[in-house]
Amino acid sequence: MHTEFKKVAMIAHDGKKAEMVGFFKDHMDVLENMKIVATGTTGSHLVKAGLEVDCKLSGPKGGDAQIAALVAEGDVDAVFFFRDPLGKHPHEPDVQMLMRVCDLYDVPLATNPASGKLLMEGIRKFSK
């Protein structure tokens, strides 16, 4: 199991971006000690909220696939992916692939804010 958290990925579907920004601000104390990578549009929102973020392509243009590749390479230690279960996503195969790769490599994946909070508390504990 992952006990060292150096880099996390943050991704949110459009209907969840506001919640992701709030979540990001609420956990600034943990995140400021970490590298952050994000899909393009999510990342641009997070940059505005105040931290350095490595912004990949937008999700529908391949951003989820880029983050999946980082997970497969062992370069991402946890994924926060706030999904919108009511939305339609043209890149659903990429979304499934990212989640599958997290399961394949046993990388923690939080797909909603409630599980995100619990994962962040775990990261906080291991980072002490």
Ligand SMILES: O=C(CO)COP(=O)(O)O
């Ligand atoms: O589509 C996404 C996740 O599947 C998110 O991508 P953006 O952050 O570019 O909107």
